[in-house]
Amino acid sequence: xxxxxxxxxxxxxxxxxxxxxxxxxxxxxxxxxxxxxxxxxxxxxxxxxxxxxxxxxxxxxxxxxxxxxxxxxxxxxxxxxxxxxxxxxxxxxxxxxxxxxxxxxxxxxxxxxxxxxxxxxxxxxxxxxxxxxxxxxxxxxxxxxxxxxxxxxxxxxxxxxxxxxxxxxxxxxxxxxxxxxxxxxxxxxxxxxxxxxxxxxxxxxxxxxxxxxxxxxxxxxxxxxxxxxxxxxxxxxxxxxxxxxxxxxxxxxxxxxxxxxxxxxxxxxxxxxxxxxxxxxxxxxxxxxxxxxxxxxxxxxxxxxxxxxxxxxxxxxxxxxxxxxxxxxxxxxxxxxxxxxxxxxxxxxxxxxxxxxxxxxxxxxxxxxxxxxxxxxxxxxxxxxxxxxxx
Amino acid sequence: xxxxxxxxxxxxxxxxxxxxxxxxxxxxxxxxxxxxxxxxxxxxxxxxxxxxxxxxxxxxxxxxxxxxxxxxxxxxxxxxxxxxxxxxxxxxxxxxxxxxxxxxxxxxxxxxxxxxxxxxxxxxxxxxxxxxxxxxxxxxxxxxxxxxxxxxxxxxxxxxxxxxxxxxxxxxxxxxxxxxxxxxxxxxxxxxxxxxxxxxxxxxxxxxxxxxxxxxxxxxxxxxxxxxxxxxxxxxxxxxxxxxxxxxxxxxxxxxxxxxxxxxxxxxxxxxxxxxxxxxxxxxxxxxxxxxxxxxxxxxxxxxxxxxxxxxxxxxxxxxxxxxxxxxxxxxxxxxxxxxxxxxxxxxxxxxxxxxxxxxxxxxxxxxxxxxxxxxxxxxxxxxxxxxxxx
Numbered sequence: 001x002x003x004x005x006x007x008x009x010x011x012x013x014x015x016x017x018x019x020x021x022x023x024x025x026x027x028x029x030x031x032x033x034x035x036x037x038x039x040x041x042x043x044x045x046x047x048x049x050x051x052x053x054x055x056x057x058x059x060x061x062x063x064x065x066x067x068x069x070x071x072x073x074x075x076x077x078x079x080x081x082x083x084x085x086x087x088x089x090x091x092x093x094x095x096x097x098x099x100x101x102x103x104x105x106x107x108x109x110x111x112x113x114x115x116x117x118x119x120x121x122x123x124x125x126x127x128x129x130x131x132x133x134x135x136x137x138x139x140x141x142x143x144x145x146x147x148x149x150x151x152x153x154x155x156x157x158x159x160x161x162x163x164x165x166x167x168x169x170x171x172x173x174x175x176x177x178x179x180x181x182x183x184x185x186x187x188x189x190x191x192x193x194x195x196x197x198x199x200x201x202x203x204x205x206x207x208x209x210x211x212x213x214x215x216x217x218x219x220x221x222x223x224x225x226x227x228x229x230x231x232x233x234x235x236x237x238x239x240x241x242x243x244x245x246x247x248x249x250x251x252x253x254x255x256x257x258x259x260x261x262x263x264x265x266x267x268x269x270x271x272x273x274x275x276x277x278x279x280x281x282x283x284x285x286x287x288x289x290x291x292x293x294x295x296x297x298x299x300x301x302x303x304x305x306x307x308x309x310x311x312x313x314x315x316x317x318x319x320x321x322x323x324x325x326x327x328x329x330x331x332x333x334x335x336x337x338x339x340x341x342x343x344x345x346x347x348x349x350x351x352x353x354x355x356x357x358x359x360x361x362x363x364x365x366x367x368x369x370x371x372x373x374x375x376x377x378x379x380x381x382x383x384x385x386x387x388x389x390x391x
Numbered sequence: 392x393x394x395x396x397x398x399x400x401x402x403x404x405x406x407x408x409x410x411x412x413x414x415x416x417x418x419x420x421x422x423x424x425x426x427x428x429x430x431x432x433x434x435x436x437x438x439x440x441x442x443x444x445x446x447x448x449x450x451x452x453x454x455x456x457x458x459x460x461x462x463x464x465x466x467x468x469x470x471x472x473x474x475x476x477x478x479x480x481x482x483x484x485x486x487x488x489x490x491x492x493x494x495x496x497x498x499x500x501x502x503x504x505x506x507x508x509x510x511x512x513x514x515x516x517x518x519x520x521x522x523x524x525x526x527x528x529x530x531x532x533x534x535x536x537x538x539x540x541x542x543x544x545x546x547x548x549x550x551x552x553x554x555x556x557x558x559x560x561x562x563x564x565x566x567x568x569x570x571x572x573x574x575x576x577x578x579x580x581x582x583x584x585x586x587x588x589x590x591x592x593x594x595x596x597x598x599x600x601x602x603x604x605x606x607x608x609x610x611x612x613x614x615x616x617x618x619x620x621x622x623x624x625x626x627x628x629x630x631x632x633x634x635x636x637x638x639x640x641x642x643x644x645x646x647x648x649x650x651x652x653x654x655x656x657x658x659x660x661x662x663x664x665x666x667x668x669x670x671x672x673x674x675x676x677x678x679x680x681x682x683x684x685x686x687x688x689x690x691x692x693x694x695x696x697x698x699x700x701x702x703x704x705x706x707x708x709x710x711x712x713x714x715x716x717x718x719x720x721x722x723x724x725x726x727x728x729x730x731x732x733x734x735x736x737x738x739x740x741x742x743x744x745x746x747x748x749x750x751x752x753x754x755x756x757x758x759x760x761x762x763x764x765x766x767x768x769x770x771x772x773x774x775x776x777x778x779x780x781x782x
Contacts, residue, residue, distance in 0.1 A: 050706040051707075051709075052706025052720075053717070079699075081703075082699050082734055084718070087734070117703060118702075118735055119735075223706060294773075298773070306509075307473075308472065308507065311473050311509075311614070312613065314443060315614060316442075339509070342443070344475070380771050382689070383769055383770060387692045
């Protein structure tokens with residue numbers, strides 16, 4: 001019988017919970033705990049490459065060093081970033097409290113925080129919240145946990161993939177500062193497959209490369225990005241490597257797509273695909289450069305198929321970093337080839353940008369590689385939410 | 392007696408004009424001509440490093456090759472970028488017509504265009520406009536010319552510096568796509584000093600490096616950026632090299648500052664200064680990275696002294712590219728040190744961001760170099776203007 005639980009508790013061997021500890025002024029849930037009941041306690045994680053990394057990132061990097069993690073503590077309502085030695089002590093104390101309640105070692109407790117940068121966490125609220133969350137742990141608590149890690153997200157994000165006798169499921173939060181390098185935002189994934197830490201690590205890095213690393217909502221890399229993968233081995237099944245890789249990559253792409261669909265203030269999800277690139281790295285670079293053009297993103301908000309701004313962005317990529325002839329570039333939007341050989345193509349009046357999803361295809365005519373980067377438009381609401389951010 | 396004319400006709404030996412040719416739907420002036428009456432016809436220019444360069448940039452790069460230019464033709468109401476062979480032929484035809492009317496060679500006519508990318512210029516309007524502009528040339532036509540090169544600019548931009556018996560003056564247009572590399576936007580500068588093309592070229596590159604290259608309004612590099620410097624020698628004075636360099640640099644900084652003050656939709660001008668950097672290149676890189684953070688720029692729009700977003704942006708600069716210890720960074724806003732040693736400093740309530748000008752000072756504690764980058768906030772009006780761009 002398959003497990004009816006969702007997200008991070010879809011796989012066997014995991015319990016989770018989410019509770020309201022008062023860190024969010026809204027009173028919504030803000031503390032989540034995920035526990036791996038084994039028999040295996042294997043884990044892997046990737047973290048932000050931002051040099052200004054939050055206290056919980058510094059802590060969790062140490063925890064994951066031995067490939068073992070028994071539990072993950074996540075709080076929203078405060079990023080615990082740029083908080084100095086006191087911030088690190090607070091992370092340490094919250095891991096200690098979690099470990100004490102669960103009867104495990106603090107050095108096996110991963111910690112994630114999300115929210116405003118530059119404020120100390122209210123420990124008088126967080127620690128009782130940890131206690132309440134541990135008491136509330138259940139095998140179908142995945143959605144409760146997914147709700148508790150939200151900040152400006154409007155919906156909880158979960159996904160599940162089933163393999164041959166094993167399951168992998170996860171939860172994510174995003175909304176702002178979506179431009180990961182290596183990892184992104186907060187993501188916790190669990191599987192009941194039998195996998196060693198080194199297998200988890202390799203599979204997670206490959207899956208991130210093809211999912212979260214292909215998302216660039218606003219060009220801003222977070223101080224707190226963490227993607228965690230826990231394996232309980234509770235299914236007793238050792239998956240075929242390629243099958244697990246495919247399921248994990250699809251799961252991550254599913255979560256990444258949900259992050260873009262719920263990005264702060266966005267009114268369009270934009271898939272920028274570069275093809276016929278000399279190699280995949282160049283395809284990614286060109287697409288990301290377009291994804292970071294405010295002028296292009298504002299035009300899409302206005303439903304203006306302004307291909308000139310696509311070309312202006314592509315043209316800023318130095319010759320040493322991507323091969324293409326500016327006079328050979330083709331650009332299509334939602335299937336209409338509005339730019340041909342670097343100049344005017346079919347009528348822009350044929351392009352319909354009224355839907356949520358926009359597809360931009362850029363033909364570099366320099367090789368056979370391709371890549372797709374997902375981004376959002378630049379809207380009034382993005383400016384509004386980020387000029388009035390306070391939670 | 393000093394010349395009462397302003398901007399590009401402040402120096403002796405120059406005539407200019409601006410007329411309405413109907414390229415702008417608003418009916419405002421849109422064609423400018425600047426003529427160097429000599430006796431010298433020396434010139435230098437720097438152009439956009441965007442690989443997708445407009446037809447007039449391709450043309451003008453050839454013209455400037457021999458260090459001579461007799462005239463500059465500028466049109467607004469159309470960028471003539473991404474217009475293919477027809478676009479280049481149109482630029483060539485407009486240079487030919489200008490040359491014919493002035494009795495000079497087309498290969499001595501620099502051409503600049505600005506406006507929407509991806510439309511052909513209406514030559515049936517432009518060529519009569521060139522004729523009208525040439526007929527209207529006067530020794531005090533600088534301001535008329537400065538008006539005619541505006542797009543979404545709200546005010547004409549001119550500046551003048553006087554040396555020991557010589558003058559240097561210029562005009563500029565900016566407003567959008569303000570993130571130059573090498574050159575920026577359209578700028579035409581003239582001097583009556585006696586200077587050789589190689590002297591002009593060296594002085595112009597140095598001045599641009601310290602002015603237009605230190606401006607990054609929206610991270611978007613234009614296809615049409617051109618900065619032109621013409622020398623007539625009409626004063627008969629050969630300036631001291633350092634004096635001319637200083638005057639030219641100050642003039643360019645003056646114009647650059649005017650561009651930021653009139654950037655599309657901006658409500659704050661932000662000076663991001665990094666100091667105690669290992670070298671100037673690193674100081675520039677760190678400041679530019681902050682200048683490109685949409686989250687930081689939206690916070691300033693909301694008058695939120697969100698130093699966490701400054702640190703999050705600084706942290707994205709790889710170790711190989713800039714030396715600093717994240718736990719040693721200090722950040723001040725308008726003089727209040729709100730971040731000390733990478734963590735919480737003085738109260739953010741002390742920071743007043745109600746004025747137009749904002750100063751952010753970032754202490755890298757890694758050396759003795761410094762640099763200041765000017766940028767703007769990210770506002771509702773920026774999104775509005777660029778989602779509804781149509782002129």
